[in-house]
Amino acid sequence: MYKYLLIGGNGFIGTNIIYKLLEKKRDIFCIDLYDSNTKKISNKHFNSFINDLSNTELVKELVDASDIIIYLASVSNVRNSSNDSLIELGNIENFINFLEIVKEYKNKKVVLASSGGAIYGETKDPVNENHTLMPISPYGIGKLSMENFLRYYSLKYGINYVICRYSNPYGQYQNPFSGVGVINKLLYNYHTGNETKIIGTPDGSVRDYIYISDLVDATIKVSESKFADNNVFNIGSGVGYSLTHILNEIESVLDDTLRIKKGDFGMENVSKIVLDISKINKKVEWSPKISLRDGIILNNEWIKFYLNVEENNMASPKVGNYFKQKID
Structure with missing residues (x-):
């Protein structure tokens, strides 16, 4: 029975993951700047902390108590980071500070929420995870930087990870x-x-649009599968709609x-x-429903x-x- 820590867990994706994990009776810790979607949850398996990553001692305690950490924290999207590119510096700095904490703990698994919609840039055909990465927005550039820092910390400190490149969830x-x-x-x-x-x-x-329950199922599946360790996965429907x-x-x-x-x-x-979602289908036998x-x-x-x-x-x-x- 894995114990989860969701960083930035009170947003759209995190809230849906939390409710699904509670169905599975997983123990969950959540840290976020805002108490919104999950504030009325009363469940012995759920503990919420309204704080940020600058509270190093709290983050250390939560990392130590967890097995799987899903990193969802972000203060930007394609639109607002395009108007203010410097906003991405905050996202990258927060993630590096988090990795500096995680590197001291063994046997933790970090799941990073990245962007399949922004990280590849302009494409023609369905793109797989080996496609050239040419983001054309500060948001996509920021996500790519976080992916690269996670790989670096994994190589240097042995952190297990999964990178989830989400398409357009709704x-x-x-x-x-x-x-x-x-x-x-x-x-x-x-x-x-x-x-x-x-x-x-x-x-x-x-x-490529994906309904949130499918995204959640895929995220939990790669989080708990050893076959997914140290891999990057596209998570979407695999179908394009105008x-x-x-x-x-x-x-x-x-x-x-x-x-x-x-x-x-x-x-x-x-x-x-x-x-292209064939990799996740082969590795952990997931496909959207x-x-x-x-x-x-x-x-x-x-x-x-x-x-x-x-x-x-x-x-x-x-x-x-x-x-x-x-x-x-």
Whole structure:
């Protein structure tokens, strides 16, 4: 029965991992700057600490008490780091400080959340883990730097690791105000009567979307499998969908028309990225279970649940503030 430490665990991905680990009755420690999605959890297997990595003594205690450490902490995304590249220095510094602590402990496994959507740069075909890495955004460059530091510390100090290069996840607990997650944002705006600004040409923007439960299952599987040690894995659906396809699929699920407006496509956004997921399938026999349509249906039901939307799609006046409090 592994004991987990999630660093930055109160965000979208971390929250879903925590709930799944609790189903499996794993012991979990979580450290994060913010107490949001998990603050109401009352479970003997879960301990949450609202702090940051500068509290070295606390981090040491939590690392010592854990077997597997999932590192999710980040203060950036493609959009905000493109406006302020220096933000990535903080992410890299925090990660190095963390590695300086972990190197003193043996038999720990570090799972790093990286980005399959930003680290490869512009591509044509589904890309495998050996593809040339040419990120075109500060966010992707920051993720690549963290990957390289993890490999260095592994070689020098014997740290076991797994690098998870996630595609575009969507689903429950995703924050529609974070600037990422087009599916979640479109559904949220639909139910609150707002329009959504989309970036770029819908036909030319192709992404690999993965429903959050599939991402969580893959992450836990590589975390607990010795066959995954010291490997990099693409984690996605393995299928590319244009934004036009996403819009049509959502409108089909809703049986209604979305309100959208077009925005400029930033040079830091790749036009197409689809991940080759054959490696993780071979190493640990994982493959996604949730289709795009089923994922949209699940995401839509979750949005409706939290916004208390009636069958006529009319949101209550307090919806906006309530939703902001409930998520990141």
